[in-house]
Amino acid sequence: MNRNTIRLLILLGTLSISGIIAVQAYWVKRAFDLKEQQFRQTVMISLRNVANRISALYKLSNFDNPVSQLSSDYYVVNLRVPLEADVLEHYLKEEFRKQNLNTDFEYGIYDCDTEKIIYGAYITANFEENKSIAKSLPKTDKYINYFGVRFPSKTSFLASKLDIWLISSLITLIVTVFFGYAMFVILRQKRLSEVQRDFVNNMTHEFQTPISTIRIATDVLSQDKIMEQPERLKKYVQIIRQENNRLKIQVETVLNTARLERGKMQLEIQLQELHSLINEVTEGVQAELEDCLKLELKATKPSVYADRTQLVSLIRNLLENAIKYSSKPPCITIKTENIEDAIVFSVSDKGIGIPKESIDKIFKKFYRVPTGNLHNVKGFGLGLSYVNQIVKAHKWQIIVESEVGQGSTFKVIMKQEN
Structure with missing residues (x-):
């Protein structure tokens, strides 16, 4: 499958999925709006019935339109006469049960003397009073005597119907x-x-x-x-x-x-003399590099617990990597030094360097740092991946410092405790 085919497949698939999501969102919104309209109508009918039952209680004529909606979840109802909170709560519960409005609501009655809404109660979806919740309800100048009802859980109630x-x-x-x-x-x-x-x-x-x-x-x-x-x-x-x-x-x-x-590599961990292994690996390339290879073996305690074969491979791969990515003739420095309970082995070169965006990728298997249209660097792309695996197997740490055009330094911090 070529690149253009994959791009076309992704484009068509993205458009199809986007279309499905858009249509789905549209119909969900339509369904929610319909449920909200049904909820409003049910609330209006229930509150009108409550107002008419209260009117009948006081032998007053019925209302044609006693309910006003002040916000999406808040309604006020004209009373015409003062009313006790217990009576109002009783009628509200009865009507809401009849209409299957099983959702939380709170109510309050306007007091003409104080010109404030006296908070009634917060009623839960199972029509039980929750005394721990008390809020203030907004007033209106539309009626002289009225009560207000708010549905704080309206959105979740409507969502449950979808x-x-x-x-x-x-x-x-x-x-x-x-x-x-x-x-x-x-x-x-x-x-x-x-x-x-x-x-x-x-x-x-x-x-x-x-x-x-x-x-x-x-x-x-x-x-x-x-x-x-x-x-x-x-x-x-x-x-x-x-x-x-x-x-x-x-x-x-x-x-x-x-x-x-x-995880099938069996490591034979033994005490190794790092300096002798470095000399062993560099001996074969000393003649080739002449004066371009510097050894600064300053560690006073050069012994480290490691698998000899893997440690030699680590040294060789870092050295070969420095040679491959250096200009001719290469300028490479191998250093060792002690820090606390560890020995730091580093290989530095003054080669082409590594871009910052590639530093986190160089230890991936087969990864090669992009060099444009040039393909003059040999290898499988396994060297640094292999080095990273060796470091992990020995529970060491590897640090990379690099700047494009200035060169790179690979530091391996080897614990000297077994």
Whole structure:
């Protein structure tokens, strides 16, 4: 699946999901508005019935329209006569039960003497009084004697009546999440596919170079005249040995990285002398780098508990990484120093450096720092990932300091306690 196809798929899917969400939101809003209108009508009918029952109690004529809505959840009702709170509460409960208005409400009666609304009570959805809640209700100049009723839980009450719509909204949400996850998986698989392709290409190139060199060397060694040229014979034998060792290291890196990630690598932790291992690794490249490699081994306590093979691999990979990403000739410094109960091993170079946005990614498997259209850096993209796995396996810490164009420093803080 090419990039344009994926983009088209994401675009069409996004438009489809957006359309479904928009339609769903529209109909949920319409359903809520309809329920709100029904709620208002029910409240108006219930309060009008209460007003007419009170009028009948005092032998007054019935009201045509005694109820006024002051806000979405607050209503006032004309009384014409003073009324006791207990009587009003009784009538309100009866009417609300009849109309199935099983939601919290609070009421108050206007007192002409004090010109204030005397708060009545807060009645819960099961029509029981909650005395712990007491609020003030707003006044109006529309009536002389009146009472007010507020429904503080109106929104939640109406939402509870939208069961089917809430279920359909939940299904829409699940579909949206599934779509997002599917797109994430598709993009992730595409990226992994590209990484795998690049890895195979890099691995093929890395293996072909030493194999071709070994084949050429063996062709030379197969000639009869080579026995008469011992120096030349020795040179080609050395080439085969070096290329064979290079192949061995590459294969071991791939296999050991996989083992460490699966947790199947058995570490043989023993006390190691770090300085001797550094000298061992750098011995093979000293002649190649000449004066470009500086060793500042200042640690007074250079011993550390580690797996020898993995520690050597860590040193070699950091050194090779510094060489690969340095200009020619490279300028590399290896340092050691003691801090408290640990030894700090660092490899510094004055190479191309690492962009800030890439520093958090360099330890990911197969990741290569982008270098534009240039592809002159060899490797699998496993070196730093392998180093990170070794550091984690030993419960150490690695720190990266880098600036583009100035170089990079990799510091490994190794605990000296077993």
